[in-house]
Amino acid sequence: MADFLSSIGYEHWVIHVLLGLPILAIPAILFSPVKSARYIAFGVALTELVVGIGLWWAYDSSRSGMQFVTDISWVQGFGIGYRVGIDGLSVLMVLLSVIMLPLVVWSSWRGIDQKQRGFYALIMALNTGMLGVFVATDLFLFYMFWEMLLIPMYFMIGIWGSANRLYAATKFVIYTFVGSFMMLVAIIWMVAVVAKTTGVTSFAYSNLLDHAELLRPWGAWLFTAFALAFAVKVPLFPFHTWLPDAHTEAPTAGSVDLAVILLKMGTYGFLRFAIPFFPMFALSKTTGMVMATLAVIGIIYAALVAMVQPDLKRLIAYSSVSHLGFVMLGIWGSTVESVQGAIMVMVSHGLSTGALFFMIGMLYERRHTRKITDYGGLARITPMLATAFVITAFSSIGLPGLNGFVGEFLVLIGSFGRYPWLVGAASTVVVFSAGYMLWSTQRVFFNRLTNPLNEGIGDLNLRELAVIVPLIVAMIWVGLYPAPLLKRTSGAAHAYIEMIQPVLPKPALADPEVHR
C-alpha cells in the first residue's frame, strides 16, 4: 500500500488536497439546491476520508522529523510562507479529523433541517481550519488557521444551537480570541529577535526552533503569551467555563467537532510550540509544578462537577475537561511514556467523547431534551443505543481493554516519576469518573421507565448505526491493540524528549533501570 501511494506521489499533494477540497466544496454546496447540499457534503467528506486514510500507510514512522513537507513562500519580503508538514504529533490528529468528518456529516442528516446549505458549508470550512492548525509549520499560517476556525464554529453554535446559543457563541469566541491575542505579538517578537541576530526573517517553525536559544531572555512572557492562548483552548482549569456552554448549545456536529478536534489544538500547541521554544522556562521547577497542579485540579474538579450536572451534554463537556487535564499532566510528566500517553488520550478521548455526543445527539433528535431527569429506563425501548452508550461510557472512564485505559495508564505511569503525589491525586478520578458516568447512564437507560414520552422513541436506524459502530470497533481495537498508533507517535515523542532532556530538572523518583 505504501509503495502504491509513493508511486502516485502521494506525499506531495495529500495535504493540499485535504485542505483545498473542503474549501472548493463550499461554493459548490452554497449554490446547489437545498436538498442536494448534504449529498455533496457527504461526497466530499468521503473523498477526504479516502485521501486522508492513505496517511496511515504513507506516514513513515521510522523517521522522526516532518513528513509531507511543502514550503512555498507566500508573502516574500516578510518570511511568511505556506509551509505545511506532518510529524508524529499531528499524524493521529489529522487521521482522527479525517475519519470524523463523514461521521459528522452523516450524523446531522436528520438533525439539521433549516439552512442546510449554510450548515454543511460551515462544516467544510471548520474542517479545513482544524486540519490547517495541525499541519501548519509556519507560525503565521498557524495563527491564521487558529483564529479563522472561530468563525465557522461561532455561526454553527449561534444559528443551529439551542436555547441560549447567542451567549454561548459569544462567550466561545471572546474567550478564545482574548486568550490568544497575545500570541500574535509573541510570534512577531520571536521572529524579530531571530531575524536581528541571524539576518533571516522567516516564520518557519524549524528556523525558530533552531534559534530557540536566542529567545531565552524573554522566555517568561513569551511562554505565558503562548500558554494563555493554548490554556484557554485545552481548556485548563481556570479558563474552562466556556466549554460547557459551547457544548450544551452547539448542534451535534458542532459539539463533536469541538470535542474531538478543537480541544486538542491547545494541548498540541503546548507540545509543538510553547514548550520546545522556551524549554528553560516552560520546564522549570515552578512552571512545571504550577501547570501539573492546574492539570490535576482540572481533572478532579471537572469530574466532581460533572457528577451533579442536570444536562447530559454539560456532563460530557466537564468530562472532556477532566480528560484533557490528563493530557496536560502527560505533557508535563516529560517522559516518553507520558507524552505518548498524552497523545493516546487525545485520540481515545476523541473516539469516546465523539461517540457520546453522537448518541446524545440521537437522543436529542428523538426527545428534544438533554435533561437527564426526562429520560429513564430506555434500555428496554432502545437496547442497541443502550448497549452502545454503556460500552462508550466504560471506554470513557478508562476500563482496561477499551481505548480510554491505554492513554490514561501511560500518562499516569509516565508522570509518576516526576509528580508522584499529583498522580496519586489524579488517580482518584478513576472513582469519580465511574461515579458520574454510571450514575448518569443509570438515570438515562436503567431505572423504571416512568415518562410515557419515552415509550415511543425508536431504536437506532441503519444510518445511526453506521455512525456509531465504527467508533465502537475503533475503541475496542485501540484498547486491545494500540501498538500501531504508539509506533507512529514514538518517533516524535522520542525526539521531543531528547530536545527537552538537557533542560529537565531532576524528577522526584529515579528512572527505573531496564529489566526484562
Next chain:
Amino acid sequence: MGIDLSSPGGATLALLPEILLTFWALVVLLFVAWRHRDGYDMRTAGALSLLGYISAVAATGWLAWRGAHADGLSFMIALDGFRFASDALLLWIAGAVTILSVRWLIRQGILAPEYYPLLMLATVGMMLLAGAADLITLFLGLEVMSISVYILAGFDRTRRASAEAALKYFLIGAFASGFLLYGIALTYGATGQFNFGLIGAQFAATPPTLMAKLGMGMILIGFAFKVAAVPFHAWAPDVYEGAPTPITAFMASGIKAAAFLALARVLSEVFPAMVELWRPVVFGLAVVTILIGNLSALSQTSMKRMLAYSAIAHAGYLFLALWAHSDEGTAAVLVYLLAYSITTIAAFGILASIERAGARTVLLTDLEGLFAVRPFASMGLSVCMLSLLGFPGTFGFIGKWFLLSAALHQGQTVLPVIAMVGSAISIGYYLPVVLAMTLKPTRTRQAHQTIRFPRPARIAVAICIFAILLLGVWPNTVLNFATQKAVQLRQSALPLGNR
C-alpha cells in the same frame, strides 16, 4: 526625469495633479451654477467630479511612471514616491465617497450639487497637506481641506445635528490650527527656514533650542487634533454622528489618512534629530488613544458613533508605526491607512444605504435580522467588522500585523501589547454587530424593507469587500509597493548633500 522646482514650468509640472483637480473643481462649479434643480443634475455633477479624480490619478500615475524627482531642493511640494502613493490613496478615497454620496444625497433630498466641488477642493487640500515639503504648503493644504470639510460637515442644513457638527468642528478646528500655526511660527523662528529639508539639516547641526521644542510641540498638537488623538479627540464622535454619512466616511478615512501621511513626512523629514524628544509623546498619545478609544466604543448604541470611537482607536494603532520611525513604520502607515480606508468606506457605504431618508442614525438594534433580508449586505458589513477587528483572513489583520512588526522591530514591546489589549476590547463592540445581523431575528415584520442599494454604491462596496478579502490572503503586491515608497521617502528626507 528631474524637475527644477524653482522654475515656474517645473513647479506647474510638479503640481500637475493638484492643478488638474482644481481645474475640474471649477468646471463642476460652473456646471452646478446652471443646473442645480433635479436629481439628473446631481448625477451629472457627480460624474463630472469622478472624471476630475480620474484625470488627477492619471497625472499622478504619469509623474510616478516618469520617475519624477526634484533637481536640487524640493522647493514647495515633495516629489517622491511617497507623495504619489499618498495622492493615489487620497484620490481613491475621494472617488469612492463621491460614488457613495450621489444616490444618498438625492434620497436625503439635499439637492445642492455644490457638494461635489467642495469635495474636490477638500481633496486638493489633502493632497497638498500630504505632499507638502514646506511648512507654508502644509498650512495652506490643511486650511483648504479643513474649511471645505467644515462646510461639508454642515451640508444637511435641514437637520440641527449637522449644523451643530459643523459648528463644533469649525470652532475646535480653528482653535487647533491656531496652535499649529504658532508651532510653525516658532519653528520658523528657531531655524529661519520653512523648507522641511533645511529645517531638518538645521536641527541636526545644532542642538534644539527651547523655541524649537515648543514649536515641535505645537505642531504635534495641531496634528494630534486633526488625527483625533485622545486628549484632542472630543470633537470626533459628535461631528462624525452629526455630519452626513458619506462625509463621515470621508472624514474617517480621507482626513485621517492625509493628516497621518503629513505627520509621517514631518516626523521623518523635519524632526528626525529630535527623535528622543517626540517618541515619548507619541507613546503617551498611542496608549491613551487606544485604550479610551476602544473602551468608550463599548457602550455605544448608534453605529456611526461606535465607528467614530473605533476610528479614534485605529488612530491610536497608527501611532505605533509613527513611533517606529523606520522605513517599515512608514510602509506600515501606508498599508494600514489603505486597509482602514477600504474597510471604513465599505462599512459606511452599507450603513448609508440602511439609513432611511431623514430618520435618526442607525442604531445597533436596527441591524437585527439583516441577514435574513439582505444576506450579501450583512455578510459585507461582517467582513468589515472583522477587518476592523484585525481578524486573520482580512486585510485589516495584515495591516495590524504589519504595524505590530514595525514597532516590534524597533524593540518596542509595550505598545504592541497595548494595541492587542485594545483589539481584545474591540471584540466587545465589533462582534455584537455581526451577532445582531446574523444570529438575531428581525424585530418587526417590515424591518429592512426600506433599504435601497443603488447600483453604483453596491458595486463600489462589493469591490471594497473583495479587496479586503483578497488582500487579506494575498497582500504581497501592496506590501512591497508600500516598502518601496517608504524607502523613497527616506531618501528624499536625506539632507541635500547625500541625496
Next chain:
Amino acid sequence: MDTRLLLGPTLVVSAILFVLGVAGVLVRRNAIVVFMCVELMLNAVNLTFIAFAQLHGVSGQIMVFFVMTVAAAEAAVGLAIILAIFRHTQSVDLAHINLLKG
C-alpha cells in the same frame, strides 16, 4: 536703535496675546466671541511671524499674507456656520448646543 533688540519683547507680547486668545476660547460661551478669540490667536501668530521676519528675512512677512487670507476665508465660513446653527437654535450660546453627546 537696532530693531532686532525688540525681538524679545514682541515675542512676549504675542505670547501673551496667544494665551489671552486661548483663555477667551475656554471661558466665553458665545460662539461669535469664541470665534473672535480664535482670530486673536491667529493675529498673535502674525505678530510672531513679523518679529522673526526681522531676523530671517522677508519669507516671514509673506507667511503673514497667507495667514491673513486664510483667516478671512475662515471668518466667512465660520460666521455662515454660526448663522446656520442660529437658525436652528435661535441662540449662539455654546452651552445650549449639546444635541450630540454620549
Next chain:
Amino acid sequence: MIQLVWLAVLFPLLGAVINAALAFRRPMAKTAVSIVGVGVMAAAFAVALAVFRELQQSPVASYSVVLWHWMPVTDRLSIDLAFQVDHLSSVMLLVITGVGGLIHLFSVGYMRSDPGYARYFAYLNLFIVFMLVLVLGASLPVSFIGWEGVGLCSYLLIGFWYEVDANSNAGKKAFLANRIGDFGVLIAMFLIWWSLGTLDFTGIMMQGGAHWSRGSTMPLLVALFLFLGCTGKSAQIPLYVWLPDAMAGPTPVSALIHAATMVTAGVFLVVRTAAVFTLAPVALEVVAVVGALTAFFAATIGLRQYDIKKVLAYSTVSQLGYMFLGVGTTAFASGIFHLITHAFFKALLFLGAGSVIHAMHHALHHAHSHADPQDMRNMGGLRRAMPWTFALMGIATLAIAGVPPFAGFFSKDEILGAAFARGSEHPIYYVCWALGLAAALMTAFYMSRLVAMTFFGKYRGGEKSAEHLHEAPWVMTGPLVILAILTIGGGLINLPHFAGGSSWLEHWLAPVVQVAMMMVTPTPEIPSGMETTLIALAIVAAVTGLVGGYVLTTRSSIVTPEHAPEERGIWSLLYHKYYVDEVYHRLIVDPTMWLSRRALWQTVDAFLIDRIGVGGTARLAEGLGWLGSRLQNGQVAFYVTMFAVGAVLILRTLVR
C-alpha cells in the same frame, strides 16, 4: 496444550458474542442460547483439564504464552498481552471453569422464564472471559484487564433486572466500591514499575528481593496498596458494603460471582504477589488482622438477617476473612485450599437457596401473595416438599460449619492452626486465632438457624401457596448433587498428614510461593499435643454452634415479616448491619455531593469564574467605557478645556 491456553478464554468470548447477537436478533431462541452458553463452558473446562494434566507432567513450573505486544511504548515499558500458566493459575482455571460450568447449567433452569435469557448468558460468559484473563494474566496490567472486567460484569449482572431502581443502584455501588480498590492497584503498579522497572509477576518476584530490603517502606507501601485493591474486590472490612447489596442480582450470579470466583480474586492477587507481601511483614499482619476482624464482624451480622441470600452474603464475607487470615499468616496454600472448598460449598448453598427461592416464588406467584420469596420468615417445613434440596444444603451446612469429614473442616482448621502457630512469633496472631474460632462458632450457629428456619417447623407461607411447593427440576438439582460430591470429597485435595493425607495442594503450590517463603521464617511447628486440642476445640465449636442454632431457632416463635415485632437492642444493631451503610452515606457520599454541587459547581464555576471573572471584566470594561463616553458631554467648552490640558501636558514633556 499449554501454548493453546488462550482457547479457554476464546471459547467463552465466542459464547458471549454469539449470545449477545442472539439477545439482539432472536432473544426467544432459549435452547440455542443455553447450548452455546453451557457448551462453551464445557469446552473451556476441557482445555483447563488438558492444561492441568500437561502441567503435572512438565518439569517447568510456569509457562508464559505471549499473544501480542499490547503496549510497546519504550524499551523500559513494553507490556505484552501474555498469559502465565503455572500451578496456581491452572488450579484457579479448573475451579472457575468447573464451578462456573455447573452454575451455567443451573442457570438454564433458574432463568428459563426470564425474557432477558440470552442477555444473561452473554454477560455470564463475558464474566468467565474476564475472570480467566485475571487469573492467567502474566503481568499486573493484563490481570488488571480481568480485574476491572469482572467488576464490569458484576455491575451488569447485579443490575440485570435494571427496571427496578434498587438493582441498578446496587450494581453501581458494587462497581464504585471495586473502583476504589482498583485505585489502590493502579498506585501499586506505578510504585512497582518506578522502583523495579518491571510489571511482570515473575519480574516482580525476582527484582523484589534484589531491590527492596525486607521491612523497608517501598514493599510495605506496594503491599498495602495492593491489599486496598483486594479489600475492594474481595469485600473486606472497609469496602465490603457492596456484597450484601449485590444480592439484588439473580441467585446463580451471586453463586458464581459473589461466592466462587470474583470475590476470591483478592486472595489470588495476594498469593500471586506473595513476594511483595513477605518483604513487608507489617503488611502481612495487616492482612491477617483485617481478615480475622472481617470474619468475626460479618459473622455477627449474619446472626440476625432474615433474607436467606443476605445470610449467605455475610457468610461469604466472613469466609473470605478466613482466606485472608490464612494468607496473612503466610499459609498461602491453606488460603487457596479454603478458597477452593469455599467455592464448592458456598456455590452449593447459594444454588440451594436459589432452588428454594425459585420454588417459593413459583408458589407465592400462584397464590397471588406479595410475600418476599427470599424472606426465611415466610418459609418453614420445606424439607417435606424439597427433600433433595434439604439434603444437599444440609451437607453444605455441615461443611461450612467445619464438621470433620467435610472439606470445610480441613481448610478452616489449617488456617486456624497456622494462625495459632504464628502466634508464638507475634501475639497478634493469637487474637486472630481467637476471633477465627469465635467466627467458626457463629458460622455454625447462623447456618443451622438458616436450615432450621427454612426446612424445619411448619410452613408459614399461607395454605394456598403450600400445595404449589415442589422440588426444583433436575437441571437445577443435578449441579447441586455434583457440588455436594465435591464438598464431601473436597478435603482430599489438601488432606493434612494427621489425617493421613499428603497435603497435595501445598506441594503443588510450593513453586509459586517458593521465592516468597524464602524471605520469611517457616511457620513454627506446634507440638502435636497442642495440635489435637486445637482440632478438638474446632470440632466442639462447630457442634455447639449447630446444635445451639437448631435448638434456639425451633424453640423461638417465628412470625411472618408483616407483624414481626420491632427489633430491639443488640439485635436491631445487628439487623441493621451496625448502620455501616448509613454512616458511609452520611460521612462520604453526602459531603462529596454537597462539595461538588454547592462548593465547586455553584460557587467556583458559576459564581467565581463566570460571574466575577468573565462577567466582572465585561462589566468593568463597560463601566470604563461609560466613563469614557461621559467625557463627551456635548459641551464645546469642555472639549476645548481637554484640548488645552492635553496641549500643556505635551509641551511640558517636551520642554523638560
